[in-house]
Amino acid sequence: MDPLSKSLYDNMMKNCREWRKCSYRYYGFDLYIILVADSRTVLFIIQTKTDTITLVDSHQHDPDRGAFIAITKIAKLKYLCKWYTDVLFKYYHSEPQLYELSFLFFKKA
Numbered sequence: 001m002d003p004l005s006k007s008l009y010d011n012m013m014k015n016c017r018e019w020r021k022c023s024y025r026y027y028g029f030d031l032y033i034i035l036v037a038d039s040r041t042v043l044f045i046i047q048t049k050t051d052t053i054t055l056v057d058s059h060q061h062d063p064d065r066g067a068f069i070a071i072t073k074i075a076k077l078k079y080l081c082k083w084y085t086d087v088l089f090k091y092y093h094s095e096p097q098l099y100e101l102s103f104l105f106f107k108k109a
Helices: 003-025 072-094
Strands: 030-037 039-049 054-058 070-072 099-104
Touching: 003 039, 003 099, 039 072, 054 072, 054 099, 070 072
Parallel strands: none
Antiparallel strands: 030 039, 030 099, 039 054, 054 070
16 A cells, blocks of 8 residues: 555565566566556566566557657666656656556466
């Protein structure tokens, strides 16, 4: 029940650490994180081989602005989370107090 702007990074990192503990032995190298906040869903893709995180937001952001894709190094995830919460406020005047994170990965064959 913490605001998105204050807890998104910490919640993502906590679960990413758990995934990393056994990811190289049992799972693939990519982690997909679905964020649902304020009736909008976006996708974060963590790619350990390239040390990057990608944010995909398919929603319209103003009449003149469409979807976006943002990519940065995993070490800069905190800045990406901050930037995304700023986007929510700027374009939707939204400061979600409740949100959901789903973590998806694929088991190695």
